[in-house]
Amino acid sequence: MQDMSGFPLELTGENKPMVSFRKVRKSYGSLTVLDDLDLDVSAGEMVSIIGPSGSGKTTVLRMLMTLEEINGGVIYVDGKPLTHMEKNGVLVPANERYLHSRRSDIGMCFQHFNLFPHMTALENCMEGPVQVLGLSKAEARDRSEELLEMVGMIAKKDQHPSRLSGGQQQRVAIARALAMRPKVMLFDEVTSALDPEVIGEVTNVIRQLVSEHNLTMLMVTHQMGFALDISDRVCFFYGGKIEEQGRPADLFGNPQRERTQQFLSAVKEAV
Amino acid sequence: MNIFEFAVQYWPRLAAGTGMTVAQFFLAAILGVAIALVMGLMKLSSSKLLRGTAVTYIEIFRGTSLLVQLYWIFFVLPLFGFSIDKFTAGYVAVGMNIGGYGAELVRGGILSVPKGQWEAALAINMSPAQRMRRIILPQALVNMLPPWGNLMIELLKGTALVSLISVADLMFETKQINGSTFLSAQAFGAALIIYYILARFMVTPFMRWLEAFMARKMGRA
Amino acid sequence: MFDWKWEFAWEILPRLVSATGNTLLAAGAGYGIALVLGLALAVAQRTQYRVLTFAVREIVEFVRSTPLLLQIFFVFYVGPQFGIRLSPWTSGMIAIGVHYACYLSEVYRGGIDSVPKGQWEAATALNMTTVQKYRRVIIPQAIPPALSGMGNYLVGIFKDTPMLSVIGVAELIHTANAIGSEHYRFLEPFTMVGIIFLAISLPAAGLIRLFEGRVRLKLGLK
Numbered sequence: 001m002q003d004m005s006g007f008p009l010e011l012t013g014e015n016k017p018m019v020s021f022r023k024v025r026k027s028y029g030s031l032t033v034l035d036d037l038d039l040d041v042s043a044g045e046m047v048s049i050i051g052p053s054g055s056g057k058t059t060v061l062r063m064l065m066t067l068e069e070i071n072g073g074v075i076y077v078d079g080k081p082l083t084h085m086e087k088n089g090v091l092v093p094a095n096e097r098y099l100h101s102r103r104s105d106i107g108m109c110f111q112h113f114n115l116f117p118h119m120t121a122l123e124n125c126m127e128g129p130v131q132v133l134g135l136s137k138a139e140a141r142d143r144s145e146e147l148l149e150m151v152g153m154i155a156k157k158d159q160h161p162s163r164l165s166g167g168q169q170q171r172v173a174i175a176r177a178l179a180m181r182p183k184v185m186l187f188d189e190v191t192s193a194l195d196p197e198v199i200g201e202v203t204n205v206i207r208q209l210v211s212e213h214n215l216t217m218l219m220v221t222h223q224m225g226f227a228l229d230i231s232d233r234v235c236f237f238y239g240g241k242i243e244e245q246g247r248p249a250d251l252f253g254n255p256q257r258e259r260t261q262q263f264l265s266a267v268k269e270a271v
Numbered sequence: 272m273n274i275f276e277f278a279v280q281y282w283p284r285l286a287a288g289t290g291m292t293v294a295q296f297f298l299a300a301i302l303g304v305a306i307a308l309v310m311g312l313m314k315l316s317s318s319k320l321l322r323g324t325a326v327t328y329i330e331i332f333r334g335t336s337l338l339v340q341l342y343w344i345f346f347v348l349p350l351f352g353f354s355i356d357k358f359t360a361g362y363v364a365v366g367m368n369i370g371g372y373g374a375e376l377v378r379g380g381i382l383s384v385p386k387g388q389w390e391a392a393l394a395i396n397m398s399p400a401q402r403m404r405r406i407i408l409p410q411a412l413v414n415m416l417p418p419w420g421n422l423m424i425e426l427l428k429g430t431a432l433v434s435l436i437s438v439a440d441l442m443f444e445t446k447q448i449n450g451s452t453f454l455s456a457q458a459f460g461a462a463l464i465i466y467y468i469l470a471r472f473m474v475t476p477f478m479r480w481l482e483a484f485m486a487r488k489m490g491r492a
Numbered sequence: 493m494f495d496w497k498w499e500f501a502w503e504i505l506p507r508l509v510s511a512t513g514n515t516l517l518a519a520g521a522g523y524g525i526a527l528v529l530g531l532a533l534a535v536a537q538r539t540q541y542r543v544l545t546f547a548v549r550e551i552v553e554f555v556r557s558t559p560l561l562l563q564i565f566f567v568f569y570v571g572p573q574f575g576i577r578l579s580p581w582t583s584g585m586i587a588i589g590v591h592y593a594c595y596l597s598e599v600y601r602g603g604i605d606s607v608p609k610g611q612w613e614a615a616t617a618l619n620m621t622t623v624q625k626y627r628r629v630i631i632p633q634a635i636p637p638a639l640s641g642m643g644n645y646l647v648g649i650f651k652d653t654p655m656l657s658v659i660g661v662a663e664l665i666h667t668a669n670a671i672g673s674e675h676y677r678f679l680e681p682f683t684m685v686g687i688i689f690l691a692i693s694l695p696a697a698g699l700i701r702l703f704e705g706r707v708r709l710k711l712g713l714k
């Protein structure tokens with residue numbers, strides 16, 4: 001049993017982070033994927049995560065979405081523990097019921113969209129609000145249509161995903177996640193599965209989110225230019241650790257660590 | 272009387288019935304495989320007549336019930352002058368029925384062999400019969416063995432129907448014992464267990480072994 | 493044909509037609525039980541309760557490897573030994589329903605397994621409960637690939653209903669048998685039963701394929 005005494009039951013204070021990873025460990029069998037990860041993200045901050053393949057970027061987002069259990073440490077969201085819950089004054093691993101009460105704070109967009117193929121674009125967006133949040137159909141429809149409008153997909157709202165291009169599907173997926181009104185949005189390589197000519201339509205939506213909404217966002221990306229443009233902070237992952245992090249201009253313009261330099265020059269060469 | 276005491280007392284009859292079931296199973300399996308091969312190949316033939324015959328056979332035997340076929344063969348065929356004893360009627364009906372299902376597996380297996388194999392065999396100037404026998408069928412066999420495993424279980428279960436024309440198989444003996452003792456749970460329970468052992472620990476392992484054996488022979492493992 | 497008597501065939505036709513009704517009823521009711529119970533057996537094998545998963549797996553294997561005929565006898569005769577008397581129809585429906593539930597559970601399992609992992613994850617990201625995930629996301633996608641298997645077993649259950657005759661359910665074979673022993677003529681009744689089976693199961697197979705296409709279209713899956 002892990003000693004939980006170092007972890008507070010709640011984060012307090014003026015500047016408490018929206019998301020906080022505290023000594024988070026993740027391993028698959030003998031393979032340690034993340035090692036004592038500490039990462040705080042403030043409310044409204046946009047953090048980009050970059051790094052070589054297999055460095056644990058996706059794993060960070062999946063743990064936050066509760067798609068993976070963690071093997072050590074605690075993740076806090078909006079001041080309250082996410083991976084753990086209080087029981088008689090101590091933190092114990094969260095049960096499914098507790099997770100259910102917290103998960104709606106977080107939304108996620110996937111590399112392969114994962115839209116529900118048997119529902120139209122609009123139905124995809126309405127599904128969570130109606131089934132999970134208990135909104136009326138009319139309310140959910142208004143909310144979903146507004147979001148589909150925002151991502152430029154209102155004209156295709158009655159199409160099934162199989163009739164949409166990758167870029168269009170990804171925009172619907174973003175609207176679907178936003179329809180749950182999450183406090184934190186996660187993007188895992190949302191442009192990696194797209195044809196080059198439609199990447200722009202998705203990045204523009206994210207750009208718009210950053211400028212017009214005060215969402216907290218974590219984004220894994222291989223598009224360095226995009227990360228440079230829109231992030232408040234960039235984290236470079238290497239071997240399950242944050243090797244270096246900082247303002248985008250600093251990290252891209254003047255990387256301090258050798259591995260960061262190597263990675264960035266390798267990426268530049270590839271382009 | 273618990274099931275063990277029951278087994279001790281009635282084992283000779285259960286064993287005799289099991290022996291009959293196994294005999295029916297083997298004879299029906301041989302007949303079924305032979306029919307499946309012939310009908311499967313005929314359905315792929317370019318001759319309309321052969322193809323039509325195969326389609327008719329397959330549709331009739333897959334479209335009606337095994338029990339209907341069994342009764343027809345046993346009660347109706349003699350009216351046409353083919354007198355047939357119950358032992359033969361039993362495995363013939365089961366075999367012919369399984370042959371209809373097997374024919375589709377044979378056909379599917381043959382179609383699953385890549386076109387390049389036909390062409391390669393043609394390129395070394397093999398006759399159509401040689402092509403089929405030496406090149407296509409062996410590969411088709413490996414591809415279709417897994418579904419044959421399921422079909423063999425169906426065949427084993429199908430043999431239980433022969434009890435209804437009084438072939439003294441396991442099902443028949445069980446019913447007789449039940450009729451004279453009224454120990455239904457023990458009698459039918461014991462039979463269920465015996466069928467299960469035959470299916471799970473004999474037929475299935477044998478088919479798995481055959482799959483592995485054929486795959487090895489074909490250099491696929 | 494040799495000794496075929498049209499007059500006799502004509503005379504027994506009404507009885508066979510009404511027996512066909514019973515056969516269809518038995519097939520339909522048995523299939524209804526199998527559809528629902530099969531889904532429960534499939535989902536039970538996907539829970540995290542190891543003991544339950546293992547037990548259900550073994551039961552399904554057992555039922556699938558033993559003859560339906562024997563199971564019908566078992567259900568019908570074992571009850572009375574313990575003071576539970578079941579009518580032929582009830583025991584028949586239990587036996588055939590459970591038997592085909594085990595087959596259908598495998599079909600459902602295949603369908604559920606064919607739903608990509610990302611669909612489960614997207615449903616989790618929307619904070620759905622397990623029941624909501626199955627009902628709203630997984631099952632609708634698991635059904636289309638399962639349809640052809642489900643259709644095959646519908647025809648299968650129809651063809652297995654003659655076994656119910658052994659406990660006295662008055663379906664086709666039972667009726668044909670009765671007619672045969674009353675008139676000492678088996679040619680017409682058994683042949684006609686065969687033809688009735690063909691006349692139903694062949695078009696049914698075609699209809700099922702048609703229906704399959706419809707469902708896929710309706711769910712927007714190409």
Ligand SMILES: Nc1ncnc2c1ncn2[C@@H]1O[C@H](COP(=O)(O)OP(=O)(O)OP(=O)(O)O)[C@@H](O)[C@H]1O
Nearest residue numbers: 028031033051052053054055056057058059060220
């Ligand atoms: N389910 C799993 N079982 C075993 N190992 C896993 C599993 N998922 C991820 N891993 C391993 O964890 C490590 C980190 O994976 P992760 O997907 O987080 O990498 P990533 O940084 O997102 O890489 P990429 O840029 O290729 O997407 C990798 O070594 C991967 O092989």
Ligand SMILES: [Mg+2]
Nearest residue numbers: 057058059189
């Ligand atoms: Mg990744």
